[in-house]
Amino acid sequence: MSLITAYDLRKRFITGDVEVYALAGVDIAIESGEFITITGRSGAGKSTLLYQLSLLDEPSSGSVAVHGQDTAIMTHQARTAIRLRTFGYVFQEYALIPELTAFENVLLPALMLGKTTCEAYARSLLERVGLSDRMDHRPAELSGGQQQRVAIARALINSPEVVFADEPTANLDSETAEQVMALLQELNRDGQTLVLVTHDTRVHTEGARMIEMHDGCIVVDTGGALSPGIASGA
């Protein structure tokens, strides 16, 4: 069973009288351990696809299943619980909580799970991303690259099955972007499933599986095909 399967995903936006499909019927299956890069031009629907797969948004139609469980029929709380336990997120603009230190930002999702022995793990994650000396600094006191590394550590705190990253290097200089990408690749080598949206062609060539989107549809998928069960809608 795939980690995540999506079938006939459609996302419609209405602007005035104009109806636009950001996703126009996408089928995809994500297996454990994959490093997937989703690329495409601006407006191709790559971020929209990531939001649907990661349960940050709800599709207009179609379905997303996690471990075979259809999330469309889940309660709001159940979807939140999946985001907490099963997924990790790295957003484009760091998305840290300004009042919390780097350490507290990393710790927060673990506190939500009531983990009592997570502080050492949070520290080890910050050490792993090279921020052992910046743990007590707040986001405003960190550079963009440092903030993004804090965000990566936060995404990993609950040992998620898959980490979603939405253009994590978009606001970074090239050197820092390379460091962040190297970190993500290192995580994948350790077995972490990663789904990465990027417009950086250098990034997607390094990915094991490349998905290219155009006008809300997948036009290239180097790794995958839906399983027969998914394709038949079973």
Next chain:
Amino acid sequence: MSIDAIKVGWFLAARQITRGSAWSTILIGAIMTLTFLNVVVVRGVLLGLPEGAITLYERQYAGQVIVTPLSSNRSIERSASVRAIIADTPGFVAMSERLSVGGSVEANYDRPRRGSELPDRVVADIAGIDAEAEQRITQLASYVVEGEYLAEGDRTGILIGSQLIDRYTFGPIVSNALEDVYPGSRVLVTLGENTREFTVRGIITSKVGEVDRRVYIDRTTMRGMLARTDGNVDEIAIKLVPGSDPSRFATALVSAGVGELAVVQTARESLGQFIDDIVATFDILSVLIGAIGLMVAAITIFIVIFINALSRSRQIGILKGIGISEFAIQCSYLFLSVFYAASGIVVGWLVVTFAIAPYLDQNPIDFPFSDGVLSVTTGDMLASASLIVVATVIAGFIPARRIIAKNTIAAILGR
């Protein structure tokens, strides 16, 4: 809903309080302090007005307990026996026995009058007192604003309440008041068929109407004018040991038989339904003003939390995105609301207890009919504090819930 969510809510709220803008926290706390003061102090002052009036009435006229004739009698029957029972009742300190009869006072009687001009005469309650005994009960000498107090055994002196003197009255409200009466002036006092000339020793003023519209002369002299030989008096004002319960003392007097000879009332009871109506009216007013204060507090917190949540909607979206439950985020705003309310209450409580109440005790508000004090009990403050907390929790919860319910990705992307 879980303990972990509540802990996370507290974790977020605590950091927002300690690491957010200190100035905005101080400002909001100040608003909540003023709200608490508005609810507690305004109510306390309103209720303190009739309470102050009662206190003055007690202090300047009635004592803690006052004995008056039965409705069927003009004077207190067997006053000597009543006096003895009073003096033997535990809690007694002193008493002032008075004669009290309606009469008239005429001034300027030796001045030629024009044809239709009426005598300069007022009708007043004439009180016959023992000057020293009255001083022990009411400190009447301290209300003399012109001249001097009656000396013991002064058979020709008179004290006149200021509301019987035209220069002290409120213009046309009191149409017949004595003109040009000063200490040393001579006046004629008429009691029944008996008229006698007195010299004005002093003019007294008081916020208690019963004192301010009264005339005081020596009791022995008055008894002679009335030709009363029964030895009875018309009212007895009783002063008790500080801290004594006037109701208990009054009950003891009634039990001892005074109730068959006279009416025994506490000062508050003798004021009658009138003062109860005033207290009830002021209570309603204070509740209304307090409710408005509460609404202001609720709207303030609503706006504060709404703006806070609105300006942090992206952070809220991120929190939701990484799996923090809506309940945990709502808890953080509830804790924030409670903190704002609690900080205002604590500061307000300290201000009331250590500043406003002691100040007003020393410097009562000068109202025409009362020395306004602050009538606030710990129970009143607890009730007000509870109401403020409830109002702010509701007012904080509603906007936070509205912002938190926003679509997660729309919040993150600032759409």
